Each structure stands twice: as C-alpha cells, then as structure tokens.
Amino acid sequence: MNNQNITEFLEYYLNLPQSPEYAVMIDAPWGAGKTYFIRNFLEKYYENKDSKKERFLWVSLYRLSSIEEIEAAIFAQLHPMLSHKGMALTGKLLREGLKAAINLDLSTIKIPDYLKDIDNTVLIFDDVERCSIEMNKLLGYLNHFVENQNHKMILIANEQEIETHSEQYKKIKEKLIGKVFKYEASSVEKILSDFIKNYFNDKSPITLFYINHIKLIVRIFNLADYSNIRVLKQALQDFERLYKTLDQEILDQPELMSSLLRVFLILFFEEKSSGYSIEKIFFDRSRFVKEYSKNGKESLSEEENKLKKIHDKYQDIVNFSWSDILLGNDIWLAIVQSNIINQKAINLSLKNSRYFQYENRSGWYRLWDYQLLAEDEFNQTFNNCLQEIEQNKISELGELQHYFGLFLFFSENNIRKAEAEEAMEQIQHWIGELAEDKKLPDTSEYPSWWGESWDNRRVTSSEQDRYKEFLDFVKNKIQEQEKSMYPDKVAGLLKDMVDDVHAFSEKLIADTKGTSIYRKNPILAHIDIEEFFDKFYLAIPENRYRIISALERRYEYWGRNKELEPEKKWLQNLLKKINGQKLKFQDHQHLIFLNRLELVVEEIVKNWES
Structure with a gap:
C-alpha cells in the first residue's frame, strides 16, 4: 500500500497560486491514521515555507454541534491568548446572526470579519463525519470558505459513514469536494x-x-x-x-x-x-x-x-x-x-x-513449546539451541534425543531446514565422540521406552523412520562403548565378589530401585571362568552363598531379560568347568559350594533351553 499519490497531489494543490475553488477529502475509516498522515505531511510541507505568508488552521469537528462552536475553534487558533474569552464573545456576537444562517440559502451565510482576515491560510477540518451538525448545513457552511473566500481546504473524514447518515451528501459533495483520496493505512x-x-x-x-x-x-x-x-x-x-x-x-x-x-x-x-x-x-x-x-x-x-x-x-x-x-x-x-x-x-x-x-534447563525444553512461541521468541530459542549443539554443551543422552527429534521436525517442515540438518549431523558426531570418551550412559539405566520420552516430555518425531534410525545409531554407539569398557567392568565385578558381595548382587539382580546396572547387560559373558572360580574361592563361605544366590535370582525372570542371551553359552561352559573343579578339590568346603553352584546353574540352563 502506498499513499504517495496523496502526497504528490496535496503538494500540487497547496502550491497553486490561488484556490481552485474546491476542497480535497482524505477518506479512511476512523482511527486508520489519516490524521497522523496529514499532520506529518503539513509539517514537512511548511518546514521551508514563509510562515508570515502561509499557514494552516486545523479544526476538529468531533462533537461540535453548532456553527458558533466551529468559529470559536477557529478564533482560538487565530488568537490563542484570547481563546477562552474569544469563544464566549464570539458566541454572543454571532449567535443572532448565525441562528438563521443554517436555514438559509448558501449565499446568505455571512462570515465574521475576523474570519475574513485569514488570507493564504489552508483550512483543515478533521472528523467531519463525527460532527453533530446536519451534514447539508455543515458542508454548506464550509463551502462558503472555498467558494466566497477562495480558501484551500482539506477535509479528513470517513466518507462511508457520511453517506450512511446523510441522503443529501452526494448532491452537496459535488459543489464542495473536487477530489477524494482513499488513504491506506500502510505505515x-x-x-x-x-x-x-x-x-x-x-x-x-x-x-x-x-x-x-x-x-x-x-x-x-x-x-x-x-x-x-x-x-x-x-x-x-x-x-x-x-x-x-x-x-x-x-x-x-x-x-x-x-x-x-x-x-x-x-x-x-x-x-x-x-x-x-x-x-x-x-x-x-x-x-x-x-x-x-x-x-x-x-x-x-x-x-x-x-x-x-x-x-x-x-x-x-x-x-x-x-x-x-x-x-x-x-x-x-x-x-x-x-x-x-x-x-x-x-x-x-x-x-x-x-x-x-x-530456568536452569537446556534450550530444548523451551524449543519443545515451539507452538507457543512468537516468531522472535522462536528464532532466539532456535539460535540458542544451535549454539548449545555447536559448542557440544549437551552430554545427557535424553536431551540429545529431544534435540534430534525437534530438528528433524523442523527440517521435515522446511523450517530453517539447512540449519536443522546441520544440527542433526552435529548431534550424531557428538554422540560418536562421547562414545569414544566412554561418556555415553549404559542403556540398562533407562526404561524400555527411553528413546520415546525424556524428562516427562515425549520426543518430537519419535514415530518417524529417520528418528528410529537415529536411535539405532545411538544404540550401536553405546554397544561399541560397552564393549570397549568390558575389561574395566569385568574387573570391577570380580573385585566385588571378594570385597563387596552386596554390590556384586545389586549390580546383577533386577530390582525396583533401578540400581542394577547390569540387569540387561550380558556382563558375565565377558568374564573368564577361571578368574570367576579364583574370586569365588577367595570369598568367605557366607559370601559364596550370596554369589550363588545372585546368579539364581539374576535369571529368575530370564524370559523378561532376553538381552542376557549371550550369557547362556557362558553358563553352559561354567557348568562343564564345575565338574573339573570338583575333581580338583576334594575338601568338603569346596565340594559343598561347587555342588550348590552346579544345581543352580543346571536349573538355569535347563529353563533357558526348555
């Protein structure tokens, strides 16, 4: 939208050496900004003009109910120091002369002398449609300034409103208004x-x-x-x-x-x-x-x-x-x-x-509410999240999953697609680095739905194939990390058999507290059986029972822990080695514990194979 045509015509109109004997109307709905537009135009127009030769008078007709009030408003602008007394004096002197004027032919209207002494003055009448005077009488009065006094005049109005309430408007308009411009509130x-x-x-x-x-x-x-x-x-x-x-x-x-x-x-x-x-x-x-x-x-x-x-x-x-x-x-x-x-x-x-x-949360938590963010909020939050990813500030796997799901959603919907794609690549690269540094969590620490939800919020795009491929990538990296960490984990578990059998049991047995870090991790498959026996014999008799009990309870619900499948072969080999151990040791203490271990392992293998 552009109002340049109005500006250009008004400059032409005001620069005319004398009035063309018609007024110009600027038309727009109430409150559209047309008053501001004209004031701004006049300020610039008169900026380099000789104020002694040219000036303008601005009168708002809002709620004015008589000609006397219009003339009082004009007098107030001509003589601001006398405006208060002037308005009262004007009403007194003109009341009788103007009382009948509005009912007479236009040629009978008389303008007070002080209103005739306003040569080179442009008259601007604002809020025309909101004047309480009958429209035919009002326009007839204003026409006298244009036709008899040769003034240039700008009317600011909502023409549609005038037409709605005045049946005679169109007829009177032809005599007074030469141009009507539709102001568009473009600015x-x-x-x-x-x-x-x-x-x-x-x-x-x-x-x-x-x-x-x-x-x-x-x-x-x-x-x-x-x-x-x-x-x-x-x-x-x-x-x-x-x-x-x-x-x-x-x-x-x-x-x-x-x-x-x-x-x-x-x-x-x-x-x-x-x-x-x-x-x-x-x-x-x-x-x-x-x-x-x-x-x-x-x-x-x-x-x-x-x-x-x-x-x-x-x-x-x-x-x-x-x-x-x-x-x-x-x-x-x-x-x-x-x-x-x-x-x-x-x-x-x-x-x-x-x-x-x-507060105190990573950017994904805010970005997750993208539907509630204004455009500037969204872009700022998006930028903050990109910065967190670029600087590798996130090490919590659940947060990285949320980030990947969100960026996948934005990419699929062409919202900052290139940046979203780059962020997803960076996330995968960072997960690879975390795996190399052995900083990824053990998946056994998370529930089965760990890839779908985190921190009480569902992961965005978790149903998408590309996100599922991302989860497979993460799982593979975790498995690679776990394999590289098995020697240390195995050493720690063997040490616990001797020094802290309670910790040994807690790590292996599934519980409701979530402290069993190996409940879904086939850690035993990586333990050398000869080392197992060495530590078993070093444990005090009471703790040997606890070690056997931990093995029994570990597979109590073996059908629910299919992740432990690799341990099946280890148990079969353990069972074979027990017979060799029984031949090696003939004392009653070794035989008692070896027989108990044999019975437990036989039952586990039997259940597994059935």
Whole structure:
C-alpha cells in the first residue's frame, strides 16, 4: 500500500497560486491514521515555507454541534491568548446572526470579519463525519470558505459513514469536494514507532520493550482486522499500566513478557472489534471446542463458527493458544473490561506459568513449546539451541534425543531446514565422540521406552523412520562403548565378589530401585571362568552363598531379560568347568559350594533351553 499519490497531489494543490475553488477529502475509516498522515505531511510541507505568508488552521469537528462552536475553534487558533474569552464573545456576537444562517440559502451565510482576515491560510477540518451538525448545513457552511473566500481546504473524514447518515451528501459533495483520496493505512509500523517515541519516556523500559516488539504488535493488529490506530495506541497505554505492576523477576523473563503482550493485545482487540465480549469467548470456548471435536464443523451453529474463527485466526501466525493465556479468565476480564489490575494475583499467576519452569534447563525444553512461541521468541530459542549443539554443551543422552527429534521436525517442515540438518549431523558426531570418551550412559539405566520420552516430555518425531534410525545409531554407539569398557567392568565385578558381595548382587539382580546396572547387560559373558572360580574361592563361605544366590535370582525372570542371551553359552561352559573343579578339590568346603553352584546353574540352563 502506498499513499504517495496523496502526497504528490496535496503538494500540487497547496502550491497553486490561488484556490481552485474546491476542497480535497482524505477518506479512511476512523482511527486508520489519516490524521497522523496529514499532520506529518503539513509539517514537512511548511518546514521551508514563509510562515508570515502561509499557514494552516486545523479544526476538529468531533462533537461540535453548532456553527458558533466551529468559529470559536477557529478564533482560538487565530488568537490563542484570547481563546477562552474569544469563544464566549464570539458566541454572543454571532449567535443572532448565525441562528438563521443554517436555514438559509448558501449565499446568505455571512462570515465574521475576523474570519475574513485569514488570507493564504489552508483550512483543515478533521472528523467531519463525527460532527453533530446536519451534514447539508455543515458542508454548506464550509463551502462558503472555498467558494466566497477562495480558501484551500482539506477535509479528513470517513466518507462511508457520511453517506450512511446523510441522503443529501452526494448532491452537496459535488459543489464542495473536487477530489477524494482513499488513504491506506500502510505505515502502521511508522505511526506506531513515532507514537511510542513521543508518548513514552525515551529512557523508560516500556519504550524499549515496545520498540523491540513492534513487529509483533503490528502483526497482531493486522490479524485483528480492526484498522483503528487510536485503539492500538490505547492498547499500548493500557498495557503500560499492567507492565508497571509486574515484579522484576517477571520483567526479566523476555519470552514470558512477549507472550503476555501477545495475549493482552489479542484480548483487547477482540473485545473492541469482534462483536463478542471476551467473557463470552471464554465461556463458549470449551463448549464449542468439545462439540467441534465430537461432530465436526457441521455441528456448529453460525455463531459458534464465528467464535471458532476468532480462536483460530491467531494460532498459526503468532502461535497463540487459548489454553495458554497465562492469567485466569477472571483476571483478564478485570483487566480488559474493568481496567482493574490485581497486582498480587497477576504476579502470582505469572510466576506459576511454564516460563519459570525453563530456568536452569537446556534450550530444548523451551524449543519443545515451539507452538507457543512468537516468531522472535522462536528464532532466539532456535539460535540458542544451535549454539548449545555447536559448542557440544549437551552430554545427557535424553536431551540429545529431544534435540534430534525437534530438528528433524523442523527440517521435515522446511523450517530453517539447512540449519536443522546441520544440527542433526552435529548431534550424531557428538554422540560418536562421547562414545569414544566412554561418556555415553549404559542403556540398562533407562526404561524400555527411553528413546520415546525424556524428562516427562515425549520426543518430537519419535514415530518417524529417520528418528528410529537415529536411535539405532545411538544404540550401536553405546554397544561399541560397552564393549570397549568390558575389561574395566569385568574387573570391577570380580573385585566385588571378594570385597563387596552386596554390590556384586545389586549390580546383577533386577530390582525396583533401578540400581542394577547390569540387569540387561550380558556382563558375565565377558568374564573368564577361571578368574570367576579364583574370586569365588577367595570369598568367605557366607559370601559364596550370596554369589550363588545372585546368579539364581539374576535369571529368575530370564524370559523378561532376553538381552542376557549371550550369557547362556557362558553358563553352559561354567557348568562343564564345575565338574573339573570338583575333581580338583576334594575338601568338603569346596565340594559343598561347587555342588550348590552346579544345581543352580543346571536349573538355569535347563529353563533357558526348555
């Protein structure tokens, strides 16, 4: 959208040596920014003009109900020092002469002498449609300045509103208005930026906050489809009141503050423009969402469909969710409808929001909520996550799985695809390095669904084939790591047979505490049987029983631990070696424990083979 045509024509119009005897109208809906546009144009136009030769008078007709009030407003601008007395004097002197004027032919209208002494003055009349004087009488009065006084005139109005309430407008318009230009509110961001800098203190935190969020503000304003700049300004003024009541720890949460602004603006604009109060929107939400989910769109009434559109229109663009509005419905109703700000309740609610759950967590936790992030929040969080991956800051396998799943999702949806692909490659490379440094966890430390969920959040894209291939890659790296670590693990387990049989048992036997680090790891298959016997004999008699008991209990639920399959051959070999040991030792202590060990191992092998 471009209003350059208006600027060019107004420059031509004002530069004419004399009035062409018609007014120019700038037409746009109320609050669209046309007043700001004309003021800005005139400021630049008169910047290099001789103020003694040319000037303009600006009169807002908003709620003026008589010609006397218009002339008083003009007098006030001509003589600001006398404006208060002048308005009273003007009303007194002109009341009788103008009382009948509005009912007479246009040629009978008389302009006071002091209004004739305004040569080279451009008259600007704003809010034409909001004047309380009958439109035919108002335009007839204004026409006298153009036709009889040869003034140039600019009218700022919502022409559609005039046409709706005045049947004679089109006939009168032909006599007074020569050109009508449709102003298009193309510079909302510029208007808003100037308003923020001029209205709020340059050094105040709210000014910087608004400047940093100006694109989000404009985006929501455009989605609201309200086109009323004045209401947008009012929204920012009202939000400032809310902003000033917030505790510093809340103000220090940029994502939370962005989300709060987003929710506030959406509720504010919908309350003003949708035809529904936010109370009704809140009240009907659960009902029609439930109905929609159950029976589909056809089950909704016309009104419910309108409400659903209100709920849906912000969701994809600014990631807005009506289920995540930060404050309770009653708090929002008080703020938006009644201008009541309950400081204590607001601060408490915000401190209980999901944003304070992010503290001391890796970036994936925040990125996981990508649907709730505004565009600037998303990009900042995405960048932070990339930095964590690039710097290899993550060593927790569950977090790396979340990262891979998230980046896979973004890549599949063409969201920063190249960066996401590079991040996934970096994750796999980093997992390889962790395996070489023996820093990957033993998978036995995790439940069977460890690749699908972590930290109470389901891994994004966990159902995708590419993610499953990634899990296979991770498992292979863990197996490679475990193989390289077996000598040390075996040595530790053998040492425990002698020095800490309780630890030996705890490591091998599955329990509800999750302390059995080898419950799914076939560690025994890597133990040399001769070394096993050496340590077995070094253990005190009481601990030999405990070692045998640990073996028996390890395979008590062998059918549930198929990961231990490699130990089957080790047990078979152990059984064969026991006979040789019985021939080697004839004393009763060795024979008693060897016979007990033989019975237990025979039963394990028998069950395994059956």
